[in-house]
Amino acid sequence: MNILLIGSGGREHALAWAIANSPLTDTLFCSPGNAGIAHEAEIVALNIDDPAAIISFCNLNSIGLVVVGPEAPLVAGLADKLRSAGITTFGPDAAAARLEGSKGFTKDICAKYNIPTGTYGRFDNEPDALAYLAKHSAPIVVKADGLAAGKGVTVAMTMDDAETAVRDIFAGRFGAAGAEAVIEEYLEGEEASFFAICDGATAVAFGSAQDHKCVGDGDTGPNTGGMGAYSPAPVMDEAMCRRTMDEIINPTLAAMAAEGAPFQGVLFAGLMITATGPQLIEYNVRFGDPECQVLMMRLKDDVVTIMLAACAGTLDKVSVRWRDTTALTVVMATEGYPGDVQKGSVIGNLDAAAAMKGVQIFHAGTKRDDSNIVANGGRVLNITAQAGNVAEAQGLAYAAVDAIDWPQGFCRRDIGWRAVAREKGTA
Ligand code: AMP
Numbered sequence: 001m002n003i004l005l006i007g008s009g010g011r012e013h014a015l016a017w018a019i020a021n022s023p024l025t026d027t028l029f030c031s032p033g034n035a036g037i038a039h040e041a042e043i044v045a046l047n048i049d050d051p052a053a054i055i056s057f058c059n060l061n062s063i064g065l066v067v068v069g070p071e072a073p074l075v076a077g078l079a080d081k082l083r084s085a086g087i088t089t090f091g092p093d094a095a096a097a098r099l100e101g102s103k104g105f106t107k108d109i110c111a112k113y114n115i116p117t118g119t120y121g122r123f124d125n126e127p128d129a130l131a132y133l134a135k136h137s138a139p140i141v142v143k144a145d146g147l148a149a150g151k152g153v154t155v156a157m158t159m160d161d162a163e164t165a166v167r168d169i170f171a172g173r174f175g176a177a178g179a180e181a182v183i184e185e186y187l188e189g190e191e192a193s194f195f196a197i198c199d200g201a202t203a204v205a206f207g208s209a210q211d212h213k214c215v216g217d218g219d220t221g222p223n224t225g226g227m228g229a230y231s232p233a234p235v236m237d238e239a240m241c242r243r244t245m246d247e248i249i250n251p252t253l254a255a256m257a258a259e260g261a262p263f264q265g266v267l268f269a270g271l272m273i274t275a276t277g278p279q280l281i282e283y284n285v286r287f288g289d290p291e292c293q294v295l296m297m298r299l300k301d302d303v304v305t306i307m308l309a310a311c312a313g314t315l316d317k318v319s320v321r322w323r324d325t326t327a328l329t330v331v332m333a334t335e336g337y338p339g340d341v342q343k344g345s346v347i348g349n350l351d352a353a354a355a356m357k358g359v360q361i362f363h364a365g366t367k368r369d370d371s372n373i374v375a376n377g378g379r380v381l382n383i384t385a386q387a388g389n390v391a392e393a394q395g396l397a398y399a400a401v402d403a404i405d406w407p408q409g410f411c412r413r414d415i416g417w418r419a420v421a422r423e424k425g426t427a
């Protein structure tokens, strides 16, 4: 069948790579795409904010499946519109995508259906939010309610910081995403990402990962979209995965169905593994980026078959198998990221690095300029390696990083440190 993938990041390159390998795929199209995705798919220039244009493209090109990568079009209702036009689409409709689009909505669902998460308050004005803060103590977490590209969260270690965060939100720093604020309990433990593919009624566990959000080594410096990840997350052993399915994922799926907004697509739970078990930090309604890159490396089964089962409501007949390996990805970014970056620097020696055994290079912000690949954004490359354990995958990924000739790029040098220490018995 012909498939259309929407998106342009490293996540979408990994999805394109997996989808292009499926025996079910005839032609894969991608929009907007990037220079790496162009190896796997035919790039098409579509305005992804224009559902009518996407629908007519699908009809003209006999598209049998649309896969929506990022959250913004899902929250905006792209999947609803495609499905209304009779086009099979992997990804939640707008009502279900509120699990990512509104942190307050998710907290209310958790409260109503007894899903473990921190205590919280929801506020649409500054005085009430400050009054709530006055009754609590630091550390405490202040969040803009809506989509803020990962920048709307302040983990406040002092009450001063918490108050500043509240004032920033109501001063309009996050635009419409900050019309409301959520203030929540600070959870302590180890963080992990857990994924489930859902068809509205059934959820199938789809692996775990840990990412590194801070820009600097040792988890220091400002937050980013993610500087690296590895899968599986050692803290997510079989028992913890089962508890997460039983206590968090399955109750959420049942809750969304009961609320009249059944969830179809990828449910990505950001978890804190606390002393009493898994607690939900937040939901995303799509694959993580760069977590998707490591999941696709380890996936043994055909991703298109799994996505089609989610669309058809037949996931109860599907099982998902993984390679018994660790995959680790290192993000290379343009210097200056997560601040402003200069576009256009030339990246050399990519082919030699990609040819290393066990290595896949997924592109994020890249562009082809004549015969060169040039940087076209903040996060640019995902150097991904698969090996028998975390230390080996880490060594291989950094060997490939070192083979790349890109003076204007940088990466963290310690991706996977926690898992490597655990492997060595020093954690
Ligand atoms: P989010 O964008 O909601 O994933 O938040 C970004 C990061 O803030 C998370 O990955 C956590 O490290 C941290 N965080 C968010 N909420 C909490 C919480 N309730 N307790 C502790 N840390 C949190």
Ligand code: GLY
Pocket: 211, 225, 226, 284, 287, 288, 289, 290, 291
């Ligand atoms: N890497 C975190 C995210 O995709 O939200």
